Amino acid sequence: MSKPRAYSVKAYSAASATSPLSGISISRREPTESDVQISILYCGVCHSDLHYVRNEWNFTQYPAVPGHEIVGKVTAVGSGVKKFKVGDTVGVGCLVDSCRTCPDCQAGLEQFCAGMVMTYGSMDRHLEAPTLGGYSQSIVVTEDFVLRIPSNLSLAAAAPLLCAGITTYSPLRHWKVGPGQKVGVVGLGGLGHMGVKFARAFGAHVVLFTTSPGKAADAQRLGAHEVVVSKDEAQMAAHAGSFDFILDTVSATHDINAYFNLLKRDGNLVLVGAPEKPLPVAAFPLIFRRRSFSGSLIGGLPETQEMLDFCGKHNITSDIEMIKMDQINTAYERMLKSDVKYRFVIDMASLK
């Protein structure tokens, strides 16, 4: 494969683990036969972006351009592109390519492919350079990894669906959450608030667990039937053995065993947050009631499109706070303090 020609666009990057983000010029490939070129209108700010630019997962390549909740308009398509045309409203999430042939790819579960190419922090097969994310004016992605955004949704508020949305939608669907079930969502942040919305839309009885009593009213507005303050032992004990399913979105260290005790026999707790240190797991709460402890990672391309279509049908988007590109460093500091309701989204028109 010969290297395609490249063009330059403005972006925001970090030069090192300790540098603030600032303006830079980066290269994108000219669209090849199967590529879609997208002018980025909005990009959500995910906690992973911050982990990545600060090299907290030890694989960051600098300059680092994060951003994997991308929404924009198609500005050019390669000659072989069938699904998209210029002017379409599209999205790009955490993945921009995969091997296409392994059992995971064949099953539409590209997020588990050993050869998956992440939107940032992977090796770009075309330019033989690290992939660069959505804090930029445009991106070029092979059409199979481009998603359609339903026309009725607010584009800015749809951006976080590409990561926070699918991360919570996928486990709720995989474990068939629905009417008649009691479902817990732990944490009311970017992921948790989407978990509450989806679990409610799927017809479950939804209980939100939070450490902040002040979040109760908002949780109910977002769709929770009940709110439990997790530090209150009496409130926790009142729900013992009653949950079919618990979605744990917390990335900080927390007592997972307290939640196992809330599950019914055969109930399941799924982690989608990624605490830095291993969590101690007590065996008895699991073995005595045949409970399960699982994990889940974003979703594959078919399910991500299914999620977006579901959101279009049910008018579900993220609750967002719009920022300008040059406010990103302050936004990171606020995100670390959970001072956002519930996702920052960058208005990319502000990147000049």
Ligand SMILES: [Zn+2]
């Ligand atoms: Zn993310």
Ligand SMILES: [Zn+2]
């Ligand atoms: Zn694969």
